[in-house]
Amino acid sequence: MIIDTHAHYDDEQFDIDREEILNSMQDSGIELIVNVGADMKTSEQTLKLTEQFPFVYGAVGVHPSSTMELDETKIERLKELANMPKIVAIGEIGLDYYWDEPDRDTQKRWFDRQMELAREVKLPIIIHSRDAAKDTFDMMKAAHAGDISGVIHCFSYSVDMAREYLNMGFYLGIGGVVTFKNARIIKEVVEYAPIDSIVLETDCPYLAPEPNRGKRNSSLYLPNVVEEIARIKGLETDEVIELTRKNATKLYRL
Template identity: 60%
Template sequence: MIFDTHAHYDDEAFDGDREEILSGLREHGIGTVVNIGASLSSCGTTLALAKRYPFLYAAVGIHPNETGELTEKDMDWLKQIAGEEKVVAIGEIGLDYHWDEPEREIQKKWFVRQLEIAGETGLPVVIHSREAAKDTLDIMKAEQSRISGGVIHCFSYGVEMAREYLDMGYYLGIGGVLTFQNAKKLKEVAEYAPLSRLVLETDSPYLSPVPERGKRNSSLKLPYVVKALAEIKDVSEEEVIRQTAENAVRLYRLEGKESGWQNPGLPRILPVGAGFELCRKTGSREDYGEKTGKSKTDH
């Protein structure tokens, strides 16, 4: 079954049918989901979702665009909830220079501080890096000794940067952008990187794959990404699902967890588009492809 390593089901885009979507995922071939926190409030709702659904886990962290008013008290709280049983990572954290707000030094300060929390808790990290390749890599290298692995979410750089992170032991997150016609760099990275170092993600409700681009995304659309990656790697879709799920389990250290992921053996494959009736009932806005507000996370 497919493992979605990065989603935001706490987003308001799912307020109308969140229960219906989540309750139907497993019967449509989605075995496990990690819901990712991006703000103080979303970390709380993410944890609540993880406690409600056995197949759903939580990552807690503050997205760089949300760091402007953080305090050390907030970091104490973040470290506390990071100890909850269903929390499997610190993230998404990192740098985002697209908006350049908050200012870069503030983003760097809280990025490093959250990497420290990851080191203190022994959790892997989910890294957001947008238009900040050098600074992100420099910080990751400087803090490497304290970090316990992780994933570069929605990888958007070239092969040379991919090599740097792969050499450091990180996984690369691959999602709907892989299906975009103009995603030349990402397709080159997907061809270059070993399948054993790639994981699938949606960034739901954003970055829906072609031919659903611009509409609300969900884990149900990952078969499009599976198909694209299988073609690039010249392997079967079954192999992509099996290998990326095993990678995700190693990334988030879920092997043997009673409430969630279990090795399913030969994965169940659904036709591309199966189950989409669940995610087409609402959310046909055209702004789900590229987020337009500073408070939204899109990489």
């Protein structure tokens, strides 16, 4: 059974059939799903999903692009949410320099504060890093993030950068992008990284794997990701499923 370590079933793209699609998961080989908050609203929605579906767990946090909404009152609310029984991580948090807003100082301030929160509540972190490799790593190193542990979501950097995060004890989140024909760098990372450092994720409804690229993504497409990882690493698909399941269980202390 597959564990999807990063999904967004709170997204409005699932409004038309959320219950139907989630209720189909376990009959389709998906054992558990971790729904991940991206702002205060979706963190609250994530909690509700964990209460509604026995196989859904959650992460709460504010994505770098939404950090302008944060203040200490909201951090306290995140702390309350983090202490709920099925919340297993703080995330997704980090830095995103693809967009000009919020400004980088704002992103950095709240990235650091949310890493501190994770340390307070003793939960791992889910890192979002886009076009911000050096600053993300430098901040994590300064915060001793290796003591917190976690996963680099939707890993998109080089083998050299992967080595740094692996040395820090972090997992690499691998999803649909690895199946894209032009995804040379991430295929190299998957080849390099030990299988015991890889977890499966969708980031759904985004980043559907081939042959469904461009469509709404869901955990039901994860077997395509499994097949590509198995091909790259010379493993059987059952091995990839079992080993990544074990990794996810360890990552989130499930």
